[in-house]
Amino acid sequence: QQQVKQSPQSLIVQKGGISIINCAYENTAFDYFPWYQQFPGKGPALLIAIRPDVSEKKEGRFTISFNKSAKQFSLHIMDSQPGDSATYFCAASQDTGAGSYQLTFGKGTKLSVIP
Amino acid sequence: KAGVTQTPRYLIKTRGQQVTLSCSPISGHRSVSWYQQTPGQGLQFLFEYFSETQRNKGNFPGRFSGRQFSNSRSEMNVSTLELGDSALYLCASSWGHGRTNTEAFFGQGTRLTVV
Numbered sequence: 001q002q003q004v005k006q007s008p009q010s011l012i013v014q015k016g017g018i019s020i021i022n023c024a025y026e027n028t029a030f031d032y033f034p035w036y037q038q039f040p041g042k043g044p045a046l047l048i049a050i051r052p053d054v055s056e057k058k059e060g061r062f063t064i065s066f067n068k069s070a071k072q073f074s075l076h077i078m079d080s081q082p083g084d085s086a087t088y089f090c091a092a093s094q095d096t097g098a099g100s101y102q103l104t105f106g107k108g109t110k111l112s113v114i115p
Numbered sequence: 116k117a118g119v120t121q122t123p124r125y126l127i128k129t130r131g132q133q134v135t136l137s138c139s140p141i142s143g144h145r146s147v148s149w150y151q152q153t154p155g156q157g158l159q160f161l162f163e164y165f166s167e168t169q170r171n172k173g174n175f176p177g178r179f180s181g182r183q184f185s186n187s188r189s190e191m192n193v194s195t196l197e198l199g200d201s202a203l204y205l206c207a208s209s210w211g212h213g214r215t216n217t218e219a220f221f222g223q224g225t226r227l228t229v230v
Contacts, residue, residue, distance in 0.1 A: 034218075042224075043119070043121075043223045043224050044158070044205070045221065046218060049217070089157075097171075098165075098170055099165070099170070099211065100170040100171040101209075101217045102160050102171050104160070105157055105159075106157070107157045108158075
């Protein structure tokens with residue numbers, strides 16, 4: 001059972017446009033929601049993260065919006081640039097006991113920003 | 116500050132063989148988690164080690180095992196390799212305790228190909 005559903009699978013955006021990636025979860029015990037960016041041949045890099053006590057977090061051109069009641073969160077990339085072309089993963093985690101946090105990932109969104 | 120280092124970067128093995136992958140976490144990090152990444156299944160959690168103890172385990176067969184040393188370096192082993200084990204194996208490190216434990220940093224991964 002997929003616990004974090006991510007959409008869309010792929011996204012093409014014009015340079016300067018807004019990229020929006022959505023994720024939904026079912027497990028209400030999740031208490032940490034990071035987004036990762038992965039370039040080909042590289043490991044995922046932590047981009048931005050949010051906790052459920054906050055509805056929005058912004059870091060530069062990247063914003064996470066979080067809707068606790070709907071169990072949804074999304075990543076907005078403002079003024080998208082060709083260098084943002086990568087695969088983006090949303091994730092969620094909870095304390096599984098003894099301080100262990102296991103990340104559950106969405107399937108990923110391949111973003112292409114065209115000039 | 117050095118990041119997470121995984122060795123080797125690439126491996127080609129034959130079905131039935133076994134393989135050992137290595138991960139050196141960020142200095143000071145005591146938690147090491149392992150993930151398998153495939154195009155079909157995405158990123159899936161294998162296990163997590165903290166202070167030389169396995170603290171959490173994903174839904175993988177017993178052929179997948181790991182260990183952590185006193186310097187926090189970790190190895191994972193896959194025995195009796197199957198074609199389906201071909202994947203990118205990623206290691207992530209974090210502090211391992213407290214809320215900052217949730218910030219996981221990934222290495223570049225080891226690309227394992229089973230032929």
